Amino acid sequence: MKYSDKMHEAIENLLLEKQGTSKAEVRVKAMSSDGSIRRFWRVESGAGHRYVAVAPAKDAGEKECAEAVSSWKIGSHLQQVGVSVPEICGFDPRHYLLVYEDLGDVHLQSLIIRLDLNNDQDAVAAREYYRKTIDQLLTLQCDGVRGFCQDWCWDTPRYDRELMLERESGYFLRAFWQGLLKQEVPDGLIDEFGMLAEHVSGIPIDYLLHRDFQSRNVMITNGDARIIDYQGGRFGPLGYDLASLLIDPYVDLPNWFQRELFDYYHLQLSGMSGISKDEFYRQYLLLAIQRNLQIIGAFAFLSNVRGKLFFKDYIEPAVRSLTILVAEQMAVSDTPVCTVLAGVLKKARDILSEQ
Missing domain, CATH: 3.30.200.20 (Phosphorylase Kinase; domain 1)
Structure with missing residues (x-):
């Protein structure tokens, strides 16, 4: 058969x-x-x-x-x-x-890309969709962790340093920088990725992590946000899934809208966690950089190796997003950790612009 x-x-x-x-x-x-x-x-x-x-x-x-x-x-x-x-x-x-x-065919992405966020009416609609999505994300992170058993995890039971180095920064290095762009690894980059992972490892992992929380994994059904593709769930930090949602290249949200949604998330979180906004933002930037490295590696692999050209168009927006995050982390932190990466991204943008 x-x-x-x-x-x-x-x-x-x-x-x-x-x-x-x-x-x-x-x-x-x-x-x-x-x-x-x-x-x-x-x-x-x-x-x-x-x-x-x-x-x-x-x-x-x-x-x-x-x-x-x-x-x-x-x-x-x-x-x-x-x-x-x-x-x-x-x-x-x-x-x-x-x-x-069956939740239908309407992803959050398919709704947002039709809207012009510089138009007040469209911005109001987008804000409502994202707030509903963030409310569900917080339920998943805070309520979903209660009674969660690590034996259910098929991959790894927690978001840790090994995962960051192998499947995020390492993925970026192998699939994008060396695989797609055919570049040599510059001195200091691997050490810098290790330092980044060390900083992120200090963030508490007491919550449930979805690990692919982006607009194509949120369905809008009868006006409500519904979450799919949660099978990569594991213990992890709060800011990672938020970063996945806000820096999502599928929708390429403007920075001002990302910051507004970050503020909304932290306002809802403040009743559940005592973390200050400034400290949470510093954590968020580190996690967003890690997530962005993973995104670029995945899109390079899927387009260049698997031949799924759908993902190729999103590489350049993802590189631009990572450039902004690295610059912001260097501006707000007393210990910037991505100076070599900043140069790598500048060269990557030059190469991509010539292709």
């Missing part, structure tokens, strides 16, 4: 078991998957119910199967504690198949 036929049958059987839906009523259609290698299907039943099914690709390895289990367990937990995630219909452990509520 073909892989697609086998998965269609598994979807039908799961809905029959969980919802009492007959196989004749189920219609299954493949969906695209952005940067993921997982397989997605849109499912409709005769009763008008709509679902999304997701499973590892054919011949997936142990990690991909573990990721599917994490998606089921973390999603069930988040749903239980009141985070607005898709309602889970069922999980088939034989095929690592998860079926959950």
